[in-house]
Amino acid sequence: MKKDTKPKALKRLARIEGQVRGVAKMIEEDRYCVDVVRQIQAVRAALSGLEKLALDDHLETCVDAALSSDDVSNRKEKVEELVQIFGGRM
Template sequence: MTTHKKELTRLKRIEGQIRGVQKMIEEERYCIDILIQLSSIMGAIKAVEENLLERHLRTCVQTSFLT
C-alpha cells in the first residue's frame, strides 16, 4: 500500500470516529466518554500530521538541499 493510500485510510478512519462523536452528542452520551473519543481523534490527527511532516522532510526538503 502506498504512503498516500495509508494516509487516506487513516483519514477515513478519523472521519468515522468524528461521525461517531456526532452521534454520541446527539444521543446525549456521557461527556467523559465523548472527551475520550475526541482525545483519540486528536491523537490520530497528530499521527497523520507527523507522518506527513516526516515524509516532507525526507523527500522535499532533502531534495532541495541536494540541488
C-alpha cells in the same frame, strides 16, 4: 507525497472521518460528557499521528531534495517552512 504514503494517509483519514461522525452520534445520543471528551482526544491523537506521517514524508522528499540542490534560496525557504510548521505543532 511518496507512492506508499498516500494510500496509508487516505486510509487513516477515512478512519478519522468515521471517528468524527462517531463523536457526533455520541453527542446526539446524550452520552456521558467524559466519554465524549475521551473520544475527541482519540481523534486528536489520530490526527497528530497523520500529521507526523505527512511531515516525515515531506522531510524525506521535498526537504531532502532541496537540501541536495544548488538552489540556496529554495533550501532556506524549505527550512523556514519547516520551522513554521513545527511551531504550529506545539
